[in-house]
Amino acid sequence: MKMSDVAKMANVSPATVSRVLSNPDLVSKQTRDKVLEVIDKVNYQPHIVARQFRTKVTKTILAVVPDITSDFFSEVLRGIEHVAINEGYQVILGDTEHSLERESDYVNLLLQKQVDGMVLLTAKLEKERLEELAEHFPIVLACEYIDGLNVPTVSIDNISAARKATEHLIHLGHKQIAHICGPMNVILSRDRLRGFRQAMMSHDLDVDPSFIQEGGLTIESGYNQMTKLLALETPPTGVFVYNDEMAMGAIKAVKESGLQVPEDIAIVGFDNLKMSMVIEPHLTSIDQPKYDIGQKAMNLLVQMINKEQIKKRSFVMKDELIIRDSCGGKARSTMPPKASL
Amino acid sequence: MKMSDVAKMANVSPATVSRVLSNPDLVSKQTRDKVLEVIDKVNYQPHIVARQFRTKVTKTILAVVPDITSDFFSEVLRGIEHVAINEGYQVILGDTEHSLERESDYVNLLLQKQVDGMVLLTAKLEKERLEELAEHFPIVLACEYIDGLNVPTVSIDNISAARKATEHLIHLGHKQIAHICGPMNVILSRDRLRGFRQAMMSHDLDVDPSFIQEGGLTIESGYNQMTKLLALETPPTGVFVYNDEMAMGAIKAVKESGLQVPEDIAIVGFDNLKMSMVIEPHLTSIDQPKYDIGQKAMNLLVQMINKEQIKKRSFVMKDELIIRDSCGGKARSTMPPKASL
DNA sequence: AGAATAAATGTAATCGCTTTCGGTGCTGGT
DNA sequence: ACCAGCACCGAAAGCGATTACATTTATTCT
Numbered sequence: 001m002k003m004s005d006v007a008k009m010a011n012v013s014p015a016t017v018s019r020v021l022s023n024p025d026l027v028s029k030q031t032r033d034k035v036l037e038v039i040d041k042v043n044y045q046p047h048i049v050a051r052q053f054r055t056k057v058t059k060t061i062l063a064v065v066p067d068i069t070s071d072f073f074s075e076v077l078r079g080i081e082h083v084a085i086n087e088g089y090q091v092i093l094g095d096t097e098h099s100l101e102r103e104s105d106y107v108n109l110l111l112q113k114q115v116d117g118m119v120l121l122t123a124k125l126e127k128e129r130l131e132e133l134a135e136h137f138p139i140v141l142a143c144e145y146i147d148g149l150n151v152p153t154v155s156i157d158n159i160s161a162a163r164k165a166t167e168h169l170i171h172l173g174h175k176q177i178a179h180i181c182g183p184m185n186v187i188l189s190r191d192r193l194r195g196f197r198q199a200m201m202s203h204d205l206d207v208d209p210s211f212i213q214e215g216g217l218t219i220e221s222g223y224n225q226m227t228k229l230l231a232l233e234t235p236p237t238g239v240f241v242y243n244d245e246m247a248m249g250a251i252k253a254v255k256e257s258g259l260q261v262p263e264d265i266a267i268v269g270f271d272n273l274k275m276s277m278v279i280e281p282h283l284t285s286i287d288q289p290k291y292d293i294g295q296k297a298m299n300l301l302v303q304m305i306n307k308e309q310i311k312k313r314s315f316v317m318k319d320e321l322i323i324r325d326s327c328g329g330k331a332r333s334t335m336p337p338k339a340s341l
Numbered sequence: 342m343k344m345s346d347v348a349k350m351a352n353v354s355p356a357t358v359s360r361v362l363s364n365p366d367l368v369s370k371q372t373r374d375k376v377l378e379v380i381d382k383v384n385y386q387p388h389i390v391a392r393q394f395r396t397k398v399t400k401t402i403l404a405v406v407p408d409i410t411s412d413f414f415s416e417v418l419r420g421i422e423h424v425a426i427n428e429g430y431q432v433i434l435g436d437t438e439h440s441l442e443r444e445s446d447y448v449n450l451l452l453q454k455q456v457d458g459m460v461l462l463t464a465k466l467e468k469e470r471l472e473e474l475a476e477h478f479p480i481v482l483a484c485e486y487i488d489g490l491n492v493p494t495v496s497i498d499n500i501s502a503a504r505k506a507t508e509h510l511i512h513l514g515h516k517q518i519a520h521i522c523g524p525m526n527v528i529l530s531r532d533r534l535r536g537f538r539q540a541m542m543s544h545d546l547d548v549d550p551s552f553i554q555e556g557g558l559t560i561e562s563g564y565n566q567m568t569k570l571l572a573l574e575t576p577p578t579g580v581f582v583y584n585d586e587m588a589m590g591a592i593k594a595v596k597e598s599g600l601q602v603p604e605d606i607a608i609v610g611f612d613n614l615k616m617s618m619v620i621e622p623h624l625t626s627i628d629q630p631k632y633d634i635g636q637k638a639m640n641l642l643v644q645m646i647n648k649e650q651i652k653k654r655s656f657v658m659k660d661e662l663i664i665r666d667s668c669g670g671k672a673r674s675t676m677p678p679k680a681s682l
Numbered sequence: 683a684g685a686a687t688a689a690a691t692g693t694a695a696t697c698g699c700t701t702t703c704g705g706t707g708c709t710g711g712t
Numbered sequence: 713a714c715c716a717g718c719a720c721c722g723a724a725a726g727c728g729a730t731t732a733c734a735t736t737t738a739t740t741c742t
Contacts, residue, residue: 002727002728002729003728003729003730004728004729012691012692013691013692013693014692014728014729014730015691015692015693015694015730015731016690016691016692017729018729018730018731019690019691019730019731021729022730026689026690026691027690027691028689028690028691031690031691045449045452045453045454046453046728046729047453047454047727047728047729048453048454048455048729049390049393049394049399049454049455049727049728049729050394050697050727050728050729050730051728051729051730052390052394052729053390053391053393053394053697053698053699053727053728053729054696054697054728054729054730054731055697055729055730056697058390060433063434068415068418068419068422069412069415069416069419071410071412074409074410074415075410077409077434077436078409078410078436081409081434081436085443090433090450090455091433091434092401092431092432092433092434093404093418093422093432093433093434095418095419095422102426108386109389109431111386112386112387112388112389113386113388113389113390114389114390114431219615219618219619248619249619251619252619255621274560275616275619277560278560278589278590278592278593278616278620279619279620279621280596280620280621343697343698343699344698344699344700345698345699353721353722354721354722354723355698355699355700355722356700356701356721356722356723356724357720357721357722358699359699359700359701360700360701360720360721363700367719367720367721368720368721369719369720369721372720372721387698387699388697388698388699390697390698390699391697391698391699391700391727392698392699392700393699394697394698394699394727394728394729395698395699395700395701395726395727396699396700396701396727397727
């Protein structure tokens with residue numbers, strides 16, 4: 001059943017059918033109703049791929065995420081999807097699992113015109129490659145970023161957030177503070193490390209090189225790095241951990257060593273995942289507006305697709321330190337029926 | 342830059358270029374190399390939508406999930422995506438957030454020929470509608486199912502798994518056993534409830550109606566239902582909870598009431614999420630092979646797309662009771678460096 | 683009323699690829 | 713020397729929609 005069939009049945013030309021479908025005001029109410037009736041009767045569905053082919057717009061975008069399994073990214077994905085639905089876009093999921101190659105493969109969908117644009121939640125690609133791509137296709141970066149890259153980017157200020165987290169520990173009186181950081185080849189890890197260092201420095205606190213432990217991004221990795229820290233002659237009394245998942249591993253490690261959080265060791269995480277409300281003790285963490293980041297990024301992308309000019313390059317969303325129990329100094333929180341998790 | 346341009350530059354016909362791209366053996370090595378050289382030189386990328394239009398195959402499938410934010414579904418999504426990549430498929434993500442309407446909307450992508458097939462991780466649609474669709478399009482159901490539906494389905498046996506979980510409690514000596522169940526309008530909830538009842542009955546144990554509490558699917562919901570149970574004159578000594586997320590809420594509730602898990606109340610969950618290894622106490626839970634379910638489902642879908650006959654209707658994967666600490670009766674587990682989480 | 687303008691519809695080209703069908707030239711068998 | 717068979721390649725149709733342009737019909741204005 002194609003459009004010309006419908007046209008025949010309604011005694012009009014295919015053009016008219018096309019118009020009632022995508023430009024109804026151009027056709028008189030009478031014939032519009034007639035056509036609609038036929039469409040309804042035969043249950044006609046336009047062949048979207050034919051339309052995409054003809055119009056060169058696919059109404060689908062690509063979302064490239066480093067790890068679909070992570071609570072963090074699935075939240076921003078949801079933000080993306082919501083505005084996608086509102087704007088009539090489909091989203092193709094590209095889970096790279098942190099692989100540069102996979103990221104590179106997905107980017108091909110742009111070149112092949114399978115998608116109208118792309119939001120990248122990871123940025124392992126070379127700056128030049130990305131810049132070149134961005135000249136030809138709508139692209140927005142979210143969460144991660146690349147220095148000096150001329151592509152709209154939405155994220156939080158990781159440096160200041162890390163500083164804030166570290167200073168929380170400092171204000172609580174800690175002096176022996178360690179940092180379990182993420183992989184140094186991702187810029188966010190370097191930023192958070194930098195924020196940590198800035199905070200320490202501005203309070204005249206030394207940072208022992210062995211107090212900086214580079215980890216992966218998993219619970220296990222947090223566990224492992226924490227046990228290294230615990231094995232030190234004088235372990236830290238506070239540690240700022242790259243993200244909540246690793247922080248959970250870290251907490252597990254200190255508990256198993258017979259020590260307590262926060263009494264013996266205070267811990268602050270990053271990302272404010274759902275889990276941080278349920279682990280014992282409840283995790284003090286930096287909240288990123290994950291959903292909003294996704295929304296903002298997707299909104300920017302559709303603006304770009306619509307050729308609207310975007311004045312700013314960088315959109316920084318506001319983060320917030322959520323103080324719970326893992327650093328002490330505050331009453332334990334309970335969970336009211338409608339707790340904001 | 343289109344195929345005919347490449348053809349001109351290589352002094353061949355467009356047909357030949359097409360052939361070197363998708364049927365290389367049909368063209369002599371000599372001209373093939375010549376064409377390849379031109380393609381490489383001008384960096385030609387075929388217009389995939391044109392190909393999709395012409396061939397009527399999109400090489401993309403639709404994955405409809407009820408909640409992209411859930412650890413459970415993101416794992417099976419990963420399984421799906423892995424075989425999708427292997428088989429050259431893109432996957433469009435459809436997050437319904439448990440809404441029937443959204444589910445129904447996504448199904449339209451099939452009718453409009455935007456995708457070659459669909460795997461459903463939720464089944465709110467009417468049986469008749471789904472059956473009708475399945476006659477015309479490749480569809481496979483995973484995780485959820487519909488009774489008597491003639492559509493390939495991959496899942497675990499929820500009834501026997503629930504029975505197993507409940508019997509674990511029974512064997513530990515519990516007699517006052519409650520069940521916090523999922524929403525009764527989803528079949529999995531009914532199945533797990535049925536398994537619970539079967540186990541109780543076969544051990545001549547009564548189930549007090551107030552020991553069955555229907556919840557939503559969230560941590561809060563688990564928390565709320567558990568507090569109801571705790572408020573009873575004689576609270577249960579063991580409870581089987583619909584899933585791990587709700588179980589976390591439940592654990593939180595008993596802790597806050599001043600009681601302990603498992604000393605005062607034993608809890609067993611379902612799904613074996615990553616989190617269950619990090620919560621205190623570590624959660625005893627039924628493991629579903631999430632990744633395998635996704636893989637299997639997608640493999641079946643590919644077979645169907647390729648018109649291969651599928652003999653079986655129902656593929657049941659094997660689940661496993663993972664015994665940890667939330668029911669007592671076993672030493673606390675630690676986390677070795679390469680723990681299988 | 684008739685011309686000028688506006689509204690509604692139809693005609694036909696077109697998007698970029700794949701594929702059927704037929705032609706050309708070569709090989710080898712007799 | 714002839715023909716069958718084969719490997720290779722080109723011509724052209726066609727996938728199903730959109731849209732520029734042409735044409736017809738309705739409306740308004742003088």
